[in-house]
Amino acid sequence: MTKAKKITRDNIAVKYKVSPTSLAEHIFSVSLSISANELRSLTLSLPAWIPGSYMIRDFARNILDISCTNEKVHITPIDKQTWHVSNKSDIALGDIQINYHVFAFDLSVRSAYINDEYAFFNGTSVFLKVHEFENNKHIVTIDKTDTMPWAEIVTSMPCDDTSSPSDNLRVFSCDNYCSVIDHPVLIGKCTRKSFDVDGVTFHLVFTGEHDLNMSRMCNDLAPICRHHMQLFGDMPVDEYWFITLLCKDGFGGLEHSASTILQYAVSALPKSNEQQGMDDGYRDFLSLCSHELFHLWHVKRNKPDVYVQPDLSQEVYSPQLWIYEGFTSLYDDLTLARTGIISPEGYCQILGQNITRLLRNPGRHKQSVAESSFYAWTKFYKQDASSVNHIVSYYLKGGIVALALDIRIRELSKNTCNLDTVMQEIWKQYGAKDIGTPNTLIHDICRDSLDMDIAPFLDTAVETTMDLPLSQLLNALGLHLHLRARSGNDDKGGKPAEIEIARDFGALSKDQPVGTMITQVLEGRAACDAGLQLQDNLIAINNVEVNSKNLGRELNALHIGSECDLCVLRDGRLLHLKMPVREAIKDTCYITIDDADTFKKWLTLL
Numbered sequence: 001m002t003k004a005k006k007i008t009r010d011n012i013a014v015k016y017k018v019s020p021t022s023l024a025e026h027i028f029s030v031s032l033s034i035s036a037n038e039l040r041s042l043t044l045s046l047p048a049w050i051p052g053s054y055m056i057r058d059f060a061r062n063i064l065d066i067s068c069t070n071e072k073v074h075i076t077p078i079d080k081q082t083w084h085v086s087n088k089s090d091i092a093l094g095d096i097q098i099n100y101h102v103f104a105f106d107l108s109v110r111s112a113y114i115n116d117e118y119a120f121f122n123g124t125s126v127f128l129k130v131h132e133f134e135n136n137k138h139i140v141t142i143d144k145t146d147t148m149p150w151a152e153i154v155t156s157m158p159c160d161d162t163s164s165p166s167d168n169l170r171v172f173s174c175d176n177y178c179s180v181i182d183h184p185v186l187i188g189k190c191t192r193k194s195f196d197v198d199g200v201t202f203h204l205v206f207t208g209e210h211d212l213n214m215s216r217m218c219n220d221l222a223p224i225c226r227h228h229m230q231l232f233g234d235m236p237v238d239e240y241w242f243i244t245l246l247c248k249d250g251f252g253g254l255e256h257s258a259s260t261i262l263q264y265a266v267s268a269l270p271k272s273n274e275q276q277g278m279d280d281g282y283r284d285f286l287s288l289c290s291h292e293l294f295h296l297w298h299v300k301r302n303k304p305d306v307y308v309q310p311d312l313s314q315e316v317y318s319p320q321l322w323i324y325e326g327f328t329s330l331y332d333d334l335t336l337a338r339t340g341i342i343s344p345e346g347y348c349q350i351l352g353q354n355i356t357r358l359l360r361n362p363g364r365h366k367q368s369v370a371e372s373s374f375y376a377w378t379k380f381y382k383q384d385a386s387s388v389n390h391i392v393s394y395y396l397k398g399g400i401v402a403l404a405l406d407i408r409i410r411e412l413s414k415n416t417c418n419l420d421t422v423m424q425e426i427w428k429q430y431g432a433k434d435i436g437t438p439n440t441l442i443h444d445i446c447r448d449s450l451d452m453d454i455a456p457f458l459d460t461a462v463e464t465t466m467d468l469p470l471s472q473l474l475n476a477l478g479l480h481l482h483l484r485a486r487s488g489n490d491d492k493g494g495k496p497a498e499i500e501i502a503r504d505f506g507a508l509s510k511d512q513p514v515g516t517m518i519t520q521v522l523e524g525r526a527a528c529d530a531g532l533q534l535q536d537n538l539i540a541i542n543n544v545e546v547n548s549k550n551l552g553r554e555l556n557a558l559h560i561g562s563e564c565d566l567c568v569l570r571d572g573r574l575l576h577l578k579m580p581v582r583e584a585i586k587d588t589c590y591i592t593i594d595d596a597d598t599f600k601k602w603l604t605l606l
Contacts, residue, residue, distance in 0.1 A: 010136070011136075011137075012034065012035050012037070012133060012136055013136060013137040013138065013139050013173075014032070014033075014034055014130050014133050014136055014137070014138045014139070014177070015032070015033040015034070015138075015139045015140075015141070016030060016031070016032055016033075016126075016127055016138070016139070016140045016141065016180075017030070017031045017033075017140075017141045017143055018030050018121070018126060018140065018141070018142055018143065018185070019142075019143040019144075019145045019147070020104075020114055020119035020144070020145070020147055020148055020187060021101075021145065021147060022114075022147070023114055023115065023116055023119075023147060023148075026103060026104050026105040026113070026114040026115075027064070027101050027102065027103060027104065027114070028101065028102040028104055028112065028114070028119070028121065028126055029099070029101055030099070030100050030101070030102060030126055030127075030128075031097055031098065031099050032044075032097070032098040032099075032100075032127075032128055032130070033095070033096070033097045033098075034095075034096060034130055034133060035094070035095050036092070036093035036094060036095070036096055036132075037092060037093075037094065038092045039092060039093055039132060040086060040087060040090060040091065040092055040093065041084060041085060041086040041087075041093070042084075042085040042086075042093065042130055042131070042132055043078075043082065043083070043084060043085070043130075043131040043132065044075075044082070044083045044085060044098070044128045044129065044130060044131070045060075045081050045082040045083070045128065045129050045131065045313065046059050046060040046063065046081050046124070046125075046127075046128055046129070047059060047081075047124040047129075047181070047312035047313070048060075048081055048312060048313050048314065049124075049312060049315075050110050050111075050122055050124040050181075050254070050312075051182075051307065051310065051312075052254050052255050052295070052299065053109075053110050053254060053381075054315075054321070054376040054377050054380075054381055055376075055377060055381035055382065056314075056315065056377070057110060057111065058080060058081065059081075059111065059124055059125045060080055060081035061080070062102050062103040062104070062106075062111075062112070062125065063100050063101070063102055064100070064101040064102070064103055065100060065101055066083065066098065066099070066100040067098070067099050067100070068085070068096055068097065068098055068099070069096070069097045069099065070096055070097075072087055072088050072089055073085060073086070073087055073088070073093065073096055074086055074087070074088050075098070081313065082313075083128075085098070098128070100128070102121075102125060102126050104119065104120075104121060104125070107245065107247060107250070107263070108252060108263065109245070109252045109253060109254040109261040109262065109263050110122065110254060111125050112125040112126060113245070117188050117189050117207060117208050118151070118186060118187060118188020118189060118190075118207045118208070119148065119151075119186075119187040119188060120184065120185070120186050120187070120188075120207075120245060120261075121184065121185055122181070122184045122254075122261070123180050123181030123182065123183065123184070123185075124181050124312070127140075127177070127180055127181055129177050130177075134176060134177040134178075135176045135177070136176065137173060137174070137175060137176075138173065138174045138175075138176065138177060138179070138180040139160060139171065139172070139173045140157065140171070140172045140173070140174075140180060140185075141169055141170070141171050141172075142155075142169065142170050142171075142172070142185060142187065143168060143169055144168045144169075144187060145168060148187060148188065149167075149168060150189070151187045151188045151189065152186075152187070152188065152189070152190050152192075153170050153185065153186070153187050154185070154186040154187075154190060154192070154203075154205050154241065154243060155172065155183050155184065155185040155186065155241075155259075156183050156184075156237075156239065156240070156241045156256065156257075156258035156259040157172040157173075157174060157180070157183035157185065158172060158173060158174065159171070159172055159173075160172055160173040178309075179257070182256050182257045183256060183257070183258065183259065184243065184256060184259065184261050186205065186207065186243055188207060188208075189207070189208055189209050190205050190206065190207060190208070190209075191205070191206040191207075191208065191209055191210050191212055191214065192204065192205040192206070192214075193214035193215070193217075193218055194218075195218040195219075195221070195222055197222050197225045197226050197229065198226060198229060198235075199238075200225070200229070200235050200237075200238060200239070200240065201238065201239045201240075202218075202221065202222075202225055202239075202240050202241075202242065203239065203240070203241045203242065203243075204217060204218055204221065204242050205241060205242065205243045205244065206244045206246050206266075206269075207244065207245050207246050208246055208266075210246065210266060210269075211271055211272045212269055212270065212271060212272060213269075213270040213271060213272050213273075213274055214272075216270055216274075217269070217270065220286055220341055221242070221286065221289055223339035223340075223341065224286065224289065224290045224293065224335050224336070224339060224341070225240075225293060226339075227335045227338060227339055228290075228293055228294055228296070228297070228331075228335070231331075231420060231423060231424070232297045232423070232424065232427045233424065233427075234297075234427065234432060236257075236258075236296060236297070236300075236301060237257070237258045237296070239258065240258055240259060240293070240296065241258065241259035241260070242259075242260055242262065242289055242292075242293075243259060243260065243261050243262065244261075244262040244263070244264050245261065245262065245263045245264075246264060246265075246266040246269075247263060247264070247265060247266070248265060248266070248267075249265055250263045250264065250265060251263060251264060251265070251284075251288070253288050253291060253292040254292070255292050255295030255296065255299055255300055256300070257296075257300050258296075260289075260292035260293065260295070262285075262288060262289070262292065264285055264288070265281070267281070268281025268282060268284070268285060269281075269282060269285060270282055278341070278342060278346075283336065283341075283342060283346075286336060286341060287332045287333050287336060288332070290331070290332040290333075290335045290336065291328055291329065291331075291332035294328045294331050294332060294335075295324075295328060297427055297431055298324060298327065298328055298423070298426070298427075298431070299324050299325075299328070301427070301431035301432070301434070302324070302426050302427060302430055302431035302437060303324070303431075303436055303437065304318040304320040304321075304324075304436055304437055304439075305435075305436025305437060305438060306318050306436070307436065308434070308435075308436040315377045317374050317377070318373060318374065318439075319370040319371070319373045319374045319439055320373060320437065320439060320441065321372075321373035321376055321394045321398070322369040322370065322372065322373050322394040322397070322398030322401065322462065323398070323437075323441060323442065325394055325395045325398055326369070326394055326395060326396075326397070326398015326399045326400075326401060326402050327398065327399070327402045327419070327423070329395045329396070329398060329399035329402075330399040330400075330402040330403055330406075330419075333347060333350045333351075334347070334603075337603050338603055338604060344593060344596070344599055344600065344603060345593065347603070348479065348494075348590075348591040348592070348593060349494040349495055349590070349591075350494065351403075351494075351591055352481075352493050352494035352495070352589045352590040352591045353492045353493050353494035353589075354396060354399065354400065355400065355470060355481070355493070355589040355591075356492065356493025356494065356587070356588050356589045357396055357492075357493075358392075358396055358397060358400060359483075359587040359588070359589060360388075360522070360587050360588075361388055361392055361393075361396075362388065362389045362522055362523045362524065363387065363388055363389055363390045363391045363392050364392040364397060364465060364467070365465050366389075366390055366391070366392075366465060367379075367390065367391045367392050367465065368392075368462065368463050368464055368465055369392060369394050369397045369398055369401060369461070369462055370462050370463055372391060372392050372393065372394040372397070372398075373394045373398075375391075376394065379391045380393065380394065385519060385520050385521075385534050386520075386521070386534070388520060388522065389522065389523040392465075400468065400470070401461045401462060401468070402419060403473070404457075404461060404468050404470075404473050405419060405422075405442070405454070405457070405458075405461070406418050406419035407473050407476050407477065408454065408457050409421070409422065409446070409450065409452070409454070410476075411476070412452045412454070413450060413452060417450050417452075421449075421450065422442065422445050422446070422450070425445045425449045425450075426441065426445060429445075429449075442454065442458060443455055443458060474591065475594075477598060477599050477602050478593060478594055478595030478596065478597070478598030478599040478602070479591050479592070479593060479594065479599060480591065480592045480593075480594045481589060481591055482496070482589065482590050482591070482592065483586040483587070483588065483589055484496070484497060484500055484586055484588050484589075484590070485500040485501055485502060485584035485585070485586055485587075485588060486500070486501055486584070486587065486588050487499055487500050487501060487552070487588075488501065488548070488551075488552055489508055489509065489548050491588060493588040493589050493590060494589070494590055494591075495590050496590055497588075499552070500584065501552040501555055501556060501584055502555075502556050502583065502584050503526075503555040503556055503558050503560070503581055503582065503583070503584055504525055504526040504581075504582040504583060504584045504585055505525065505526055505527055505551075505555055505584075506521065506522040506524075506525020506526050506527045506528060506585075507520060507521045507522065507525070507527035507528075507532055508520040509538060509548065509551070510548075511547050511548050512537055514537075514539060514545070515537045515538055515539035515540070515545070515546065515547065515569070516537070516538050516546060516547050516548055516551065517535060517536070517537050517538075518532055518533065518534055518535065518536045518537075518538060519534070519535075520534070521533065521534060525585070526579050526580055526581070526582055527579065529579070529580055530566055530577045530578060530579035530580070531577050532566065532568065532577060532579070533570065535570075536568045536569070536570050537568065537569040537570075538566060538567075538568055539567045539568065539569060540565075540566075540567040541554045541555070541558075541564055541565070541566060541567075542554070542558075542564050542565050543565070543567070558581040559581060560581055560582060560583055561581065562581045563578045563579065563580055563581060564578070564579050564581055565577070565578065565579075566578075566579050
């Protein structure tokens with residue numbers, strides 16, 4: 001006779017059942033079942049933010065209702081995202097089932113979304129945490145119901161081998177709550193293909209049914225995956241999922257422990273009859289995949305100590321984000337060049353565009369990259385049209401600091417070490433051991449593992465707002481940095497321009513039926529000194545009607561040292577402003593290769 005297994009609090013599982021019950025109303029139905037046994041109360045909550053996206057999202061606002069099948073159980077809201085569950089008779093809860101509905105119409109990588117083709121969710125949007133059992137096993141049943149019987153279910157969540165699902169049901173399980181919210185789920189029509197790299201299976205999945213060149217994309221992603229695996233010397237998972245929410249316009253990515261959710265424009269991807277060519281849209285998709293896969297190691301495993309077990313109910317601050325997003329922002333495009341997907345000249349164009357973005361950012365002189373990291377919650381993730389004047393991106397400047405750090409390490413070590421060495425040490429000492437990193441991480445690695453004092457460089461590059469000596473640094477790679485004036489609103493830099501706007505303006509605009517509306521004004525530039533403001537409609541310069549097509553020409557006709565008249569409509573009032581005419585600021589960069597052998601050696605060194 002087999003002895004019955006004793007039920008204890010430790011082996012009680014938290015069980016969820018999720019169903020997309022209304023495509024038209026965008027609603028998930030969720031049930032949460034738990035054997036509370038002797039407990040007289042439970043605390044439930046939903047996260048306020050999702051790891052990797054440092055902004056309070058208040059996901060609980062999308063819970064439409066919540067109830068218990070046992071009428072004797074009372075559910076009391078404690079705050080915007082927390083509920084207290086107790087028995088009205090003040091006795092043990094026993095087996096209970098909590099039912100609730102989630103509104104899902106946020107087409108992004110962070111939340112939940114339902115349309116006629118698919119239903120998608122992150123666990124942070126649908127799985128209520130049972131605080132008393134957060135470290136117990138969590139079992140998830142996905143029920144397609146009659147709403148989506150034709151749908152596939154795609155997720156990196158481990159299947160529950162003990163279950164016997166029907167055609168409409170699939171069952172998964174995770175060891176704890178932190179794990180169950182780290183495996184997004186897609187239910188719907190899909191275009192998909194898998195490929196293997198050195199024994200690891202990668203799955204490429206797109207929402208909807210599309211005529212895409214899946215073989216080409218898999219072939220292009222394979223060397224990117226191999227590069228990252230070889231860099232770290234270890235692969236944390238046996239399978240990895242690239243899951244893309246296709247849309248008309250959109251861009252985004254969010255990393256998870258065995259997958260990434262991407263959002264991308266379907267028109268930018270190669271069709272089945274397109275075999276060659278590397279336009280910017282497809283290149284940027286490969287770079288996005290590279291970026292998010294890099295996070296498999298560097299964010300999901302290597303991470304600041306405060307993010308090892310973060311409090312998802314409130315902001316958690318760290319000055320280290322430049323190390324994580326910045327370093328990853330260097331490696332995403334660099335990997336494309338190292339693997340030959342783009343040419344050395346193509347990488348120089350990307351690098352020139354990145355430097356251009358930084359040079360056009362007056363906020364770099366007001367906020368250090370460490371401060372940018374710390375205030376990500378309130379400044380970087382909550383930008384307005386004037387943010388460019390007050391903050392700097394820890395992605396953008398962090399990536400350029402990473403490039404400069406690599407060059408400095410090579411110099412100090414006489415080319416025996418580089419940034420790859422630092423990445424490998426971070427993984428070996430922290431990520432592979434599930435240890436969070438300290439704020440002094442890069443100082444410590446360079447001092448203790450590379451036997452070098454990097455403090456003079458880091459203290460300036462990371463803690464101050466001083467510009468890096470980019471021209472000198474790039475010379476060490478066999479590159480030459482050129483600066484020129486902008487050629488127009490759409491000029492991203494990265495290459496020479498046939499025509500430049502020779503007069504300073506310092507504002508961006510968007511054309512209206514008459515005139516052009518100001519969308520950004522840069523501090524200290526001519527437009528700012530003239531008093532031009534956001535949402536002003538600039539109608540004319542010196543009585544000549546302007547728009548984006550002729551603005552540069554009219555500016556170039558002005559004489560330096562004079563003033564010009566700006567005719568502006570502001571909130572229904574006609575104004576005339578005087579703008580000083582000055583020489584244009586050279587804030588646009590492009591890079592040429594002076595020493596091809598030196599640059600090639602830097603690109604290929606791993």
